[in-house]
Amino acid sequence: MEYSGSLKKNRDFQTVYKIGRSYANKYLVMYVTENHTDRNRLGISVSKKVGNSIVRHRLTRLLRESYRLQEDRFQRGLDIVVIARAGAKGRTYQEIESALIHLAGLHKIID
Secondary structure: OOOEEEOOOHHHHHHHHHHOEEEEOOOEEEEEEEOOOOOEEEEEEEOOOOOOHHHHHHHHHHHHHHHHHHHHHEOOOEEEEEEEOHHHOOOOHHHHHHHHHHHHHHHOOEO
């Protein structure tokens, strides 16, 4: 069951940064805003500060997968941007997933 799309355009990211609320923990920063549809859009940002392309792609995959497996617990109609911090480099899947769930909890967008 496919609930979520991706945020791809820079414009969409900028909108979320401007009007979204943000929470952060050791590994991630999460911005959330409503998109007034019945599905979520997930955007993932990993800067070069975090590591080389291999490191960055691995983190992107871990985040996308963590979100995918927890997706049915998330509220609908949100644009979510997750930014990986340098601390996320070399973390396990479990650590990334629990950081993601922790932030979703702070935003109160997960049951």
